[in-house]
Amino acid sequence: MHTRPKPAAYAAANGTLYFAVPTIWSRIADDPDAARALRSARLLVSGSAPLPVQVYDRLVELTGQAPIERYGMSETQLVLSARPHERRRGWVGLPVAGTQTRLRGEDGGLVPSDGDTVGQLEVRGPSLFRGYLGRPEDTARSFTDDGWFMTGDLAVQDRSGCHRIVGRASTDLIKSGGYRIGAGEIETSLLNNHTVKEAAVVGLPDTDLGERLVAYIVPSDDRRDSSQIEKELIEYVGVHLSRHKRPREIRIVESLPRNAMGKVQKKRIVEQALAERVSS
DSSP: OOOOOOHHHHHHHOOSEEEEOHHHHHHHHTOHHHHHTTTTOSEEEEOSSOOOHHHHHHHHHHHSSOOEEEEEETTTEEEEEOBTTBOOTTOOBEEOTTOEEEEEOTTSSBOOOSSSOOEEEEEESTTOOOOOTTOHHHHHHTBOTTSOEEEEEEEEEOTTOOEEEEEEHHHHEEEETTEEEEHHHHHHHHHTSTTEEEEEEEEEEETTTEEEEEEEEEESOTTSOHHHHHHHHHHHHHHHSOGGGSOSEEEEOSOOOBOTTSOBOHHHHHHHHHHHHHHO
């Protein structure tokens, strides 16, 4: 029988190296005694989905060390990882030895390494898979003509070569008012606000903008007035990011739909929003 790891089990393991998905790290961060029990560990590693900023900061406070964030897929294995001497919240680091990455825009050109411009992440190296079994057409569509694997993920890269994943091209690239916007960047900004526990940003159809930025928020304190939270968060994002990246609407929810790995299921959010629009 499959059972989900519990903070107490991590605390009792007396391990030196702990791996977990963000959902588990969030639960550990909410259990101070369990988190403090990990202070003797050599390394804390998070993967499979972005680690919320508030969880990262709480783990640093309670365990005395910053988690290492990394990135990989079944098709690529581990290709990006923060290094022990350089851990930055929200960043998954540099390519591992032998692996190369590049970010390409919609025009096929490379995007600048300015830490802000979003591009689609492509990878090549010895850890890549050979193809999808019995699916030659899917395999062909997944590689560029010059042999790079198209991950389908969106990222930015800074001058040092460090990467930050900002979402999936299929669900997290929002085209609003002529701008190409990565949902992950807005979510990170929202999670930096103390009033936000969880956040998911989606693009909903809009006759004027093409897509309208809508943020779904699980508040840290559900006793606060929702209209006040909405106004505060829209202004907050406008100050910390470009004004065109402000959500047009904030929707307060009790929880976000997630899969077994803890990843937010944005397609379900969009489907539900569109269904509600039709029924109204």
